[in-house]
Amino acid sequence: MTDDTPTAPASRPLSCPTALDAVHRALGAAMTDFAGWSMPLRYGSERAEHQAVRTSAGLFDLSHMGEITVTGPGAGALLDHALTGLLSTLPVGRARYTMICDAAGGILDDLIVYRLADREYLVVANASNAATVLDALTDRAAGFDAAVRDDRDAYALIAVQGPASPAVLGRLTDADLAGLRYYASLPGTVAGRRALIARTGYTGEDGFELFCAPDDAEPLWRAITEAGRPEGLVPCGLACRDTLRLEAGMPLYGHELTTATTPFDAGLGRVVRFDKPGDFVGRERLAAAAERAASAPPRALVGLVARGRRVARAGFAVVDAGGTVIGRVTSGAPSPTLGKPIAMAYVDPGYATPGTEGVAVDIRGTSEPFDVVALPFYKRRT
Template sequence: MTAQPRAPRRTPLDSVHRALGATMTDFAGWEMPLRYGSEREEHQAVRTAAGLFDLSHMGEITLTGPGAGAALDHALTGHLSALAVGRARYTVICGDEGGILDDLIVYRLGEQEFMVVANAANAQVVLDELTARAGGFDAAVRDDRDARALIAVQGPRSARVLAALTDAGLDGLKYYAGLPGTVAGRPALIARTGYTGEDGFELFTAPEDAEPLWRALTEAGAADGLVPCGLSCRDTLRLEAGMPLYGHELTAGTTPFDAGLGRVVRFGKPGGFVGRAALEAAARRAEDGLPRRLVGLVAAGRRVPRAGYPVVTADGSVIGQVTSGAPSPTLGRPIAMAYVDAAYAEPGTPGVAVDIRGSREPYEVVALPFYRRER
């Protein structure tokens, strides 16, 4: 008997999205809002005011116990046992051969408690790997994907919107830090993190609190121009900010050093970790000069590149491949990230184009990110 495909899962905010008229899409096995109206307007709201995102599809995994930090040091590339309580760190989980299985954020919630946030598409893989890799450590791994909803408020006015609903000390909350508090009377972990290139907050809360919290944020942010935002503008925001996306810039065939993320590999931490030997070899290759590098590309014209399109020279020789591409509302031109041969990776390198359906469209090589907010 042929197995029936599983129906996409729905977040606790599904009825809210549909009532708002969102265009829904199947993303990593979840029904998620793609846009509510104009994705360009949603993008610009995050850049100039504030946007509200449902990120409840992300995968939360909790490790507890005296050996939780050591287990994460073994399982991931970062030195997580050195993380202070209340702080977060970006890191990756690699396979034995050094390839990236997912990029993650790890929050230290207590002396013996950590929360790992995985991408929705990889959450089960990360859960299985952490469970296996924690064996032998005095640590328990718990799947909290159904126990948490996640709402993000992003943009230059996000702190003002959130401050109206909480007495938590937002002014003292650093980037990549989190603290427990209440928002609109609902318990939440308030984290100053995001995936848009703007200041913002991610609120981890109980699923039953997600809808009243969303409505309270919507009301509090109305005067500041806050709008609901979908996955489409989240992608253009992260692309402008030069943030990698798993399955595009990051893959199981890509090491952190290939992706320019060598900083997340901490060889100096005590003990070994999964993939260490392969990553040491990758680090040596990087010192000698990688054959391909991740760069930014900005179009001279209007045609938009997409993932998988060849990057070519004037004579049509293939020198790389686009990993992500989209129109940039901020720059007003199409942009892309791409892996290209090292000889063509320096900003301003002449004669670089993208083959868009048989037409060689000229592109300027630029340093990442395309956009950096004012601090």
């Protein structure tokens, strides 16, 4: 994890415990404040936790995420107006990755939206931005026949991630996991507890996220732990979640995504749907950003793999052979899977082609050579 962990929203006290706080402490987790929540950073070796997710299964507490429910006849139209994506045509039971931008096209947050029923959607925001997203959706609901509800305290969120996750979860539910597609969800019962079972995740592996009542979180966690013993399932903290998502080339808000970044800057212009009916917040500026990206992009997001052993951290300068700054690292860490330090960085377009020579990162005054590669660094076998 980097040192620039988001601070807590003013509306929530510092280091708020999740429903699983006692479980984490009993397991000896190293705890940290993350976006105003007391969260497990690691339980032992973050490398071992990372490798367990890549090879078998890991169990995560994600209860710091922000759940916002949007209901009513105009719920879909509101989300079409408020977000960059087309949500009104999303089938019930499916989910979509999208973003919420400000009027200037800057990214306020990246989101997953689940359609639970014809007139009901669940919007899941990052912990550090949940209050911002809630306020923006509430403001943008004016004139729509829809209600925005803060459900952050109504849910705990547990994730089972890794190639063995279907086998682990399959021991605890009769839900049709085999028929549950990626970015889809269904209501079901897991270990006798009601949950929304979603085939989503932030690790680059197959897996599930379980939205449940806070009172059900601890018995559900214990049941999954027991069911996962044959596969070697282990509890996992935020540290390995960060290296897993980095290897998978997934952006992190506050690093690859900021209000100074448009979806097109981040190479994620696909989330902006100009073909949807009606206007949406930021449309004009996003259209201009799309044109710039098509003709003369100001920068590009690339992957960097170190030739040596030193790690490039967020904020470090990317330089050319002459020492001229050509970009900036957004995320960096040792990669347990590749066995080398890796990083994501925004660089000048002329240096964005994989295999470009002469690229280095200024690591505390020394230019360390890195290879430019295409993202992601790691892609699971399907």
